Amino acid sequence: MTGMEESFADLAFDVFARDCPSRPTFEHITGRWGSIALMALDEGPMRFGVLRRRVEGVSEKMLSQTLQALERDGFVLRDVVTTIPPRVEYSLTPLGIETARRLRGLIDFLEGRMPEVLKAQEDYDSAKDA
Amino acid sequence: MTGMEESFADLAFDVFARDCPSRPTFEHITGRWGSIALMALDEGPMRFGVLRRRVEGVSEKMLSQTLQALERDGFVLRDVVTTIPPRVEYSLTPLGIETARRLRGLIDFLEGRMPEVLKAQEDYDSAKDA
């Protein structure tokens, strides 16, 4: 069954592999701005400017880049109305919605454990000073 | 109840806030090497060299940095045996184990959807060429 094993290995993505194609996509949704953009759009469709104000601290350039990556991966829809001034509405695809939900689960879990994390950091730092 | 609301806001971490203290930690566990290191250590305790070979493509420096960050945050334990040559075993804390499990859920989900993502990327790229 060597043939089957090989074809299965082709279909199953190996996170540990240097060139696993899921790595870039994973970085898009967990990255500095990608994750927050997904969280924001999970609240509902939003125009660029509103999204920009919702995601504190992001520059126009980075938000634009982030949204393009998420759109290319199929997580985000971009709806353009070519008026003057232009309107561009962003929303989540079904895939984007489910991804955002799972991401929120991870984030909520982490935030619930943050007191524990902050305590660990204190211990680590004070142990290092000594 | 203004006082209560404010103190609650202090305890509840706001992902959208520029200075949310959970952001750095989130990046440690979802980052390029952090996520893979957690996946690897979820398979069991491991020595530095073994871990390095398991996480394909990581340099000694980056693995060392990554593990230090994860240890400081309380996800990873570092057990040193000062012999010659030295032995250093890394393992997950209970917090690290639960985090790794949830991370694996997200990654498995994403990998299951990768065909969909790859398709979206093709469509996006071919639409752009035209």
Place this chain on the structure above:
DNA sequence: CGGGATCCGAGACGATACTG
């Protein structure tokens, strides 16, 4: 208003050499 183009600094990252 929603970006694209450009420039620049800061930090990530890898390769190599060295130490306990």
Place this chain on the structure above:
DNA sequence: CAGTATCGTCTCGGATCCCG
């Protein structure tokens, strides 16, 4: 073996200007 130190490269990300 398990790092640390140093260096050079390269990408990320912000600031600014511009255009439809």
